[in-house]
Amino acid sequence: MKSLSVMVTALGLLALAGCSVLEGKPVPPPPPTHQAQEIQRDQAGSLQVLDRFSVERRGSPMDVEHVVRVKANAAHATYYQIVALSELITSGKWRADVILYR
Template sequence: MVSRKRNSVIYRFASLLLVLMLSACSALQGTPQPAPPVTDHPQEIRRDQTQGLQRIGSVSTMVRGSPDDALAEIRAKAVAAKADYYVVVMVDETIVTGQW
């Protein structure tokens, strides 16, 4: 009797855990959205806005300062490449403090 109750609790807990994990995956993915209208300068867009756009390349940068300095350098590279849009995948600090 105790074994059946324990198995029932474990089964329900495992089912709940599976449902929560699957719903978390769908929450992170998001539904595709259209990109904003093209302007005279490159615009930063989210990953879910890239559907239907052509990738022209990738860039990386390493600067001292703040994360905003790294984003400004990426924006400048997008301007130099004459891109309409750009997506920032990750901004991460290196081992050296203040280096992005």
């Protein structure tokens, strides 16, 4: 019985230790340029949210990403983050959820 409780405790500690591996460390965003730049979640910590929007486009994921870049530049955003990119039930139609930052 004692070995079972030791094993359960050890597995619990391993699971908790594994959680810290998945947590990203904050990373500064790249220097601003004249075009909006895509950033990752761990780079957005100190930035101010400018807007949020969704884009749906028939074609490929790259077509949706192009529309996102155009909209981000039109909004004078410094950075943008594509939070989700997924194909809709209608084959060939893609949706991106985006956050714009200053």
